[in-house]
Amino acid sequence: MSDIAALDKSVSPVDKFREYLVTKGQRLTREREIIVDEVFSDHEHFDTDQLVARLSGRSDKRSVSRATVYRALSAMNDAGLLRKVARPNGREVWEHDYGYPQHDHMVCSQCGELFEFHNEEISSLIEKIASAQGFLKTSHRLEVYGTCAPCRRPKKRRNHKLDMI
Amino acid sequence: MSDIAALDKSVSPVDKFREYLVTKGQRLTREREIIVDEVFSDHEHFDTDQLVARLSGRSDKRSVSRATVYRALSAMNDAGLLRKVARPNGREVWEHDYGYPQHDHMVCSQCGELFEFHNEEISSLIEKIASAQGFLKTSHRLEVYGTCAPCRRPKKRRNHKLDMI
DNA sequence: ATGAGTGCAAAAAGTTTGCACCGCT
């Protein structure tokens, strides 16, 4: 059901958002469209402030205020377009939840890098455990912490994102 | 190794904390001891503000300031006594990580209730996936979202924590 | 037209920090 919709690439993120907004009696404004465009222009993880930096204070007609970005992200989250994920150092990060296969994350405590992985067994196992307790699962969030392969071989120093804070 | 220590009930949280502090050249002050006592007096999840409310502004000799509570929680986290977990509605919550068996959480989106569960299969599966990618796992955090059993039978209204915000 | 949406600035919420004073070792 929702899985099918989520994998149906024929409906663009913007259209998906519009569909959601309609059901809520809300509108797809120019600002919201700009934000969706920007957010889905690549598959990178991003935090709210990064997005605000990219969108606000522009000189052209594609500038959006901080408040509107916050409001839009919240709506996109409710619409199923985005979800919040792992924080390499306490910060929340957004990622696409629509048109992107289900996956989880490994977070390197050394360099802060995020690694995505998908495993069917885990999903079904979680599903099984939940239903066994009468819990109706809608989603899950799994983060594995530790040290990534590159950081485990200390040949030379690598990019320590965590140090850059 | 660290698993063994974590399950060794002969070392109290306070002692565990002292051990950690010594290695850091820090001290187990009266305030820190009060905080550890309070935090380990029961197994409930709590947020920082709740703890501050219980500890600051007291008239007796067991009053601790907000800043000190924040500083102590951070240290206890580093010491392995506490860890942050699921936020039923965006808030971070603390729980015991020391002397308490590994477990994960199901979060009810309806009432906000947290349900703990433990499953060995999941842990080993995660372990397997991580090492397959050369990732050295130290810990994980899994949250399952959905609707809990009580909230699924809509006989009558129940405590909606989420509404109380 | 009309109700939702936007920008701006102020306010809230949550957490950190500078500093003078306190106390353990």
Add this chain to the structure above:
DNA sequence: AGCGGTGCAAACTTTTTGCACTCAT
């Protein structure tokens, strides 16, 4: 004495909100 710790208040960071104006339907 010397260094870490505490309390307090100010500063910060991040997110939310009130309000007058704008715009999508």
